[in-house]
Amino acid sequence: MISRVIDFCRRMVGGKESEPSAVIPRDEHNISRKDISDNALKVLYRLNKAGYEAYLVGGGVRDLLLGLHPKDFDIVTNAHPDDIKKLFRNCRLVGRRFRLAHILFGRDVIEVATFRGSLTDNPDAARSEEGMLLRDNAYSDSVEEDALRRDFSINALYYNIADYSIVDFAGGMQALEERRIELIGDPATRYREDPVRMLRAVRFATKLDMDIAPDTANPIRELAPLLDDIPAARLFEECLKLFMAGHGLDNFRMLADYGLLQRLFPSLAPYLDDAKARRLMELALDNTDQRVRTDQKSTPAFLFAALLWPVLDIRAQDILLESGLPSNDAYQLAMNEVLDDQCRRIAIPRRFTTTIREIWTLQLRLDKRAGRRAERLFEHPRFRAAFDFLEMRGEVEGKEIKALAQWWQQYQLEDESGRRHLVSGLFEAKGPKRRKPRKRRPRAPQTQA
Known part of the structure; x- marks a missing residue:
């Protein structure tokens, strides 16, 4: 289907591949209105009826052309934000760098943006010294100007509600056919405008099983340090998209190859070439991917706990040697240092850092099972996450940890009587503790009265 569309595009522009802009009529593409959300259609129709241009754009159009099922549908129009708000009572204006309209249908949010204009000599556009866009109103x-402001050619495809055609301004259809991620414009300039585009290039490549075009890929390693200027809160949101959407392992590897992972997790850099540490990280990423793909519950806290465990473990050992503190105290100090350092780079919310600490703390307690300790640990709300983590550690760290994980696996399968037997078996295996003989104090010499 896409090949036929590309041939049509070439006919429309006289066969010149250097000018791929074209209008693809409804009978030349595979997008059907039945595949577009009803709420998105309502917004498109109302804008069109009010005399404005209205297009579906970006990932929604791209995914529909690829036969995928988009989660979000974004809309662009020549109506300004205040005009959109007048049309929709359920509208909320958001954003500082660029004003957007959110049309609310219960929990469903349809994002509507006004066409973006050229940044040349525009008083409402501001850049940093490095070229990053700070204000973008x-x-x-x-719509042609808006298309040139899009990041990747596959995201510059527009579905026109007026006649159900697709408008391709930047060769996006050909890029889809060739399974190629390519930036619109000069890659170095576009990355400097928004360094997060480097992360998006990786994410689209793994999600869509495409290759990053050489010209788009070449500047990434050199410009990776620009990510240091991105707000930590925004990087957390990008990490969720990278690692919690079913392609985390592939993203991890590609980010590391391009030097991007080291900007997101600076403390991991020394451990990427350590076989055991790398294996633990990749096991956690693969586990998370499997859970996402099978609609099982997953949390960033578990993944961050696994990624940062090698850093924590070494730091705690260093503190032990330097201070002579008890092991638990050394690990608690190390937890503070590791999480504080990471949160300066990626703003992990407290609800997740609390869970990370609990998972780590339980790793230190799971081998203490005598008496009622095993029962209390089993009832801990983070026990399951801590156990899953312990199992992964057993695959990497050796027999002792693996045996401990197997004991806890058996404990979960047993009834109350069986659990008591398992705990008593630990005591019998070690043997009863022998009491040290008490030293007798010498009696004071008796004196005669």
Whole structure:
């Protein structure tokens, strides 16, 4: 289907591949309105009926053309944010760098953006010294200008509600056919405008099983340090998209190859070439991917706990040697240091850092099972996450940890009587503790009265 569309595009522009812009009519593409959410269609139709241009754009169009099922549908229009708000009572305006309209249908949010304009000599556009866009309220009445402001060619495809055609301004259809991720414009300039585009290039490549075009890939390693200027809260959101959407392991490997992972997790850099540490990280990523793909519950806290465990373990050992503190105290100090350092780079919310600490703390307690300790540990709300983590550690760290994980696996399968037997078996295996003989104090010499 896409090949036929590309041939049509070439006919429309006289066969010139250097000018791929084209209008693809409804009978030349595979997008059907039945595959677009009803709420998105309501917004498109109302804008169109009010006399505005209205297009579905970006990932929604791209995924529909690829036969996928988009989660979100974004809309662009020549209506300005205040005009959109007048049309929709259920509208909320958001954003500082670029004003957006969110049309609320219960929990479903349809994002509507005004066409973006050229940044050249625009008083409403501001950049940092490195070229990063700081303010971007540059509107346009031209959909062509908006297309040139898009990041990747596969995201510059527009579905026109007026006649159900697709407009391709940047060769996006050909890029889809060739399974190629390519930036629109000069890659170095576009990355400097928004360094997060480097992360998006990786994410789209793994999600869509595509290759990053050489010109788009070449500047990444050199420009990776630009990520240091991105707000930590935004990087957390990007990490969720990278690692919690079913392609985390592939993203981890590609990010590391491009030097991007080291900017997100600076403390991991020394451990990426350590076989055991790397294996633990990749086991956790693979586990998370499997859970996401099978609709099982997953949490960033578990993944971050696994990624940062090698850093924590070594730091705690260093503190032990330096201070002579008890092991638990050394690990608690190390937890503070490791999480504080990481949160300066990626703003992990407290609800997750609390869980990370609990998973780590339980690793130190799971071998203490005598008496009622095993029962209390089993009832801990983070026991299951801590046990899963212990199992992964057993695959990497050796027989002792693996045996401990197997004991806890058996404990979970037993009834109350069986659990008591398991715990008593630990005591019998070690043998009863012998009491040390008490030293007798010498009696004071008796004196005669």
